[in-house]
Amino acid sequence: MKDENCIFCRIADGDIPSTTVYEDDSFTVIMDLSPATRGHALIIPKDHMDDIFEMDEKTAGKLFKLAVRVAKAMKKALKCDGLNIVQNNGAIAGQTVRHFHLHLIPRYEGDGQSILWTPGEASDEERERAAQDIREAM
Ligand code: AMP
Numbered sequence: 576m577k578d579e580n581c582i583f584c585r586i587a588d589g590d591i592p593s594t595t596v597y598e599d600d601s602f603t604v605i606m607d608l609s610p611a612t613r614g615h616a617l618i619i620p621k622d623h624m625d626d627i628f629e630m631d632e633k634t635a636g637k638l639f640k641l642a643v644r645v646a647k648a649m650k651k652a653l654k655c656d657g658l659n660i661v662q663n664n665g666a667i668a669g670q671t672v673r674h675f676h677l678h679l680i681p682r683y684e685g686d687g688q689s690i691l692w693t694p695g696e697a698s699d700e701e702r703e704r705a706a707q708d709i710r711e712a713m
């Protein structure tokens with residue numbers, strides 16, 4: 576069900592104009608309005624889902640196949656030196672639009688961008704406990 580108040584639902588429906596790279600039954604790929612670098616694009620599922628926690632694995636499989644295709648096209652067309660895939664879930668993680676989207680950000684030598692975190696520390700026990708908690712939930 577499309578959400579009239581959701582900007583990416585409206586873009587996927589064609590209600591709001593966007594610069595479209597690609598479209599199929601399940602996804603639309605658009606250029607980010609405020610690109611981090613030349614070619615910064617977003618893969619957006621046409622069905623509304625807030626974030627990764629609402630995505631089913633079949634859709635995720637199709638999504639990543641498309642991401643590989645777009646990434647290879649970017650490398651070929653834009654001659655980028657690298658590429659970041661970023662996907663934010665929740666405000667704490669930097670998500671500003673609550674409709675799932677995958678960022679594909681081509682990277683160029685000297686582009687001045689930085690998509691990094693501060694490395695932390697964990698003991699062997701802490702890492703093992705975290706791994707066990709996740710393992711048990713899978
Ligand atoms: P995030 O912070 O991961 O939720 O990213 C949201 C992204 O959507 C930002 O990079 C915005 O520049 C981008 N964005 C917001 N509105 C539009 C729009 N109408 N068309 C294209 N990109 C948009």
Ligand code: ZN
Nearest residue numbers: 581584623674
């Ligand atoms: Zn939506």
